Amino acid sequence: MKKIINDPNHVVQDMIKGMVMANPKTVKQLEDTLIIARSEAPIANKVGLVSGGGSGHEPAHAGYVGKGMLDAAVAGEVFTSPTPDQVLEAIKALDSGKGVFLVIKNYTGDVLNFEMAQELAEAEGIKVEKVVVNDDVAVEDSSFTTGRRGIAGTVFVHKIAGAKAESGASLEEVKAVADRVVKNVRSMGMALTPCTVPAAGRPSFQLDENEMEIGIGIHGEPGIERKSIATADEIATELTNKVLEDIEFSIGDDVAVMVNGLGSTPEMELYILNSKVHEILNEKGINVYKTFVGEYMTSLEMAGCSVTLLKLDEELKVLLDAESLAPAFLN
């Protein structure tokens, strides 16, 4: 394991410290927690937006804390959901009376811990709503979720629900738009190499020199198929078609595209892939409204990528284009 770290059991704490130091004006760490919140939180008359999950997916989720996106991100240990007490702290720190909205990726751990926090917060009289993001079309049920996994599409939920909340919308309105994003977003990923959880010290799986794994999750959970490495065009075609099969698109539909790197795949390769994704969408008469190429939801230093499509209506476009001051999604 070759990593620039101090203590493998202390990476999350050390990271959070470095994040706050990098953005001292915009974010703060809530004392004795692994929560990064907007420095001005709680914000009066605004629904608070909380997300989070295991660490190792940076810039998710702390990079999306900022005006127009999240109000707080709760970090768990690497690939491990944060605990209910931490999520509860975030909810309590954000609530300004208008309620708090939770964006949860669909993993058993995340769902259980966030739900327990929700129950505890509700018991304290705080209004809480949530959305569970399940954009990954690779697997119907995976070894540790019920239903689809949540991957890179989550970032669109942060952006759009964040813009809605920023506009002063109610908790119900924020939930409605977040649900609409979840309904319209699909993703699929693939990997060329595994990644190593620092405290584990060895790679989570093995892939031969000429193998790739299609449909992999963002923690190295198994995918659909392991096969010989293909060209960028073939990979783009397989991922894009799987996504397109799963959601109804009509000619003239507007989509946002995200070509997401999982960690060590160079931007060069993501752009090569992007070119084919666009070609496929053009052929089908689907209109690309906006494209995002880069690292948005990573899996430590895994090599690989995912392709996300979000079908847009007029309101979603406006919210996607709205201002964001989150360091990892400046807009």
Place this chain on the structure above:
Amino acid sequence: MKKIINDPNHVVQDMIKGMVMANPKTVKQLEDTLIIARSEAPIANKVGLVSGGGSGHEPAHAGYVGKGMLDAAVAGEVFTSPTPDQVLEAIKALDSGKGVFLVIKNYTGDVLNFEMAQELAEAEGIKVEKVVVNDDVAVEDSSFTTGRRGIAGTVFVHKIAGAKAESGASLEEVKAVADRVVKNVRSMGMALTPCTVPAAGRPSFQLDENEMEIGIGIHGEPGIERKSIATADEIATELTNKVLEDIEFSIGDDVAVMVNGLGSTPEMELYILNSKVHEILNEKGINVYKTFVGEYMTSLEMAGCSVTLLKLDEELKVLLDAESLAPAFLN
């Protein structure tokens, strides 16, 4: 070699295509070239800003094309400077009569090819000035440069000279401020793993499982020392101190910090490093004005990082804070 590509000899063309597709409103590819330019170029009454160099350093340089930064980026083959005719095309496409400014990283190839382009452009009556960036304190002269190499500090030159040019400054004024950035910026890097040039098909060097290389260049050129892998704190200390030794800082000086990932180092690790860099600067009484953590000047999928410090005066602060619409440096 595991890469998401089509033809190893065609990666740069494919990448440029995908880049333009991702940002169709803001940039264009100049026909029959590997040049990405702002879609509205040439811009009347504005000094044109051109940079570029070998590919494989993405988002450098095309990601920095946009309002407030570069007007064009010329891409060479992977790790190979673009040719004079390409640079000349960019100069000609940008010139609006106010002259064109070249930002060159100090590698023999870049300097030679850009200089020849400058000579050819001047012969056609275009005013051209340049700056050669040499921020890398690791080596005095390297195997293929005379003088120091140019690495991540170049991004600050793009940002600040870009903001100056955007403000309507003259060619001489742009050059003066770029020279000031170069005088005040220093960097140093290290690597944990090598990278593979697609057309070469094998890694550029070897590092043992417990080895790192200090002072490495962004093409895998040799550094100062190969030694046992150290902790993040030790690495931060070594890199930061080398930079601090090279440039005079006084208590109360303002600096911009860039903690740059070389390709496959997770953001988590960069933030861990950042925390120690800040600690060292705090101890010395140096004031961090702004911090940039992420991938700014990469070396394909190399694992490693660099630390850059830029000493700021009042004008540099204003220019650093000025608006930028370049996709890789939104501000």
Place this chain on the structure above:
Amino acid sequence: MELQVKDIIQWFELTNEKIQANKDYLTSLDQPIGDGDHGINMARGFKEVVNKISTQDYENVADVLKDVAMTLMSKVGGASGPIFGTAFLKLSIAVKGSDSLNFETFTKGLEEAVNGVKQRGKATEGEKTMIDVWSPVVDYLKSEKDFQGDQIRKTAKQAMENTKEIMATKGRASYFKEKSIGHIDPGAASSFYIFEALAEVIKGGN
């Protein structure tokens, strides 16, 4: 026999020893069919459990169990934190009031624990989770009259081994079914250590 406060404390001290000793093994079980953190999670959690309970004075067993539950809940995270947390919380609630645990109360409490886990995680037997160890142990206890350490251990061990053969059923895609076969469920393995530790406490107490 009846389990006293000191027995319950010893139960978790022994569990912790086993978890720490098998941390890497538990993580390795989580790598092929999970995300490779189970040993790390459990080791972090049980270390804190022992830190917590070995410095407190307890009047009754329910309070020990509650501290165990709350510590797991707030230190483990992931799926296993709330699941094991819920299990011990339900056990604690079920045995409230008793300052020692007789066989019947314990069995009843463990049954409540399994029900709580099923409700919390929306899972049931045969889905390759820790339930596939806890539920057979409860079934075995219900067929008995008193604590028998060896039999508890044997039942848990067999149940853990059996998770190897379980393949994902309803809703799980076919490629997944095959992939999960042949692997012991990590949560089942840590559950085995929990019951093995219990068995040792019982044996010592006999």
Place this chain on the structure above:
Amino acid sequence: MELQVKDIIQWFELTNEKIQANKDYLTSLDQPIGDGDHGINMARGFKEVVNKISTQDYENVADVLKDVAMTLMSKVGGASGPIFGTAFLKLSIAVKGSDSLNFETFTKGLEEAVNGVKQRGKATEGEKTMIDVWSPVVDYLKSEKDFQGDQIRKTAKQAMENTKEIMATKGRASYFKEKSIGHIDPGAASSFYIFEALAEVIKGGN
């Protein structure tokens, strides 16, 4: 003998064959002391050179050399593109007017080429570059009266081998000096292929 247009064309065809055959070798020379692209660069450039000159009709040698130079300049990039481009451009300019090249003109032209390279790259002998092959070849030619293929080849080969021993001098840090020793300079190696090809043309022409 005098080198005719067809000889010059053959010179670059043979050079191209050698460069293509040794592309990986040249790249591997560039890995320890450079950035691992020299073979790729040279192969890309010389392929284009041959494409260009084998489809044109030439009246005189200077025009062939000019096309070689311009093609290298616009297709190679890196340091070697402008360097080799400049070398052949200077040679072309120096031999302008002659429709074939006698020994004296060629030698004079090659000397101009080396001067041009030194000026362009601000380097000189003993700095572990292609100059350390070109310059000894010019020196040898100046000591001769006519083309002798074998001797040109031998001189270039020896000079190339000698770059192994050269260590970075003035200004180059000490750690670097040591690292570069023991490695042939990649540009010196490709220069050797250029002169070896020339030697074969001469031999054939004799």
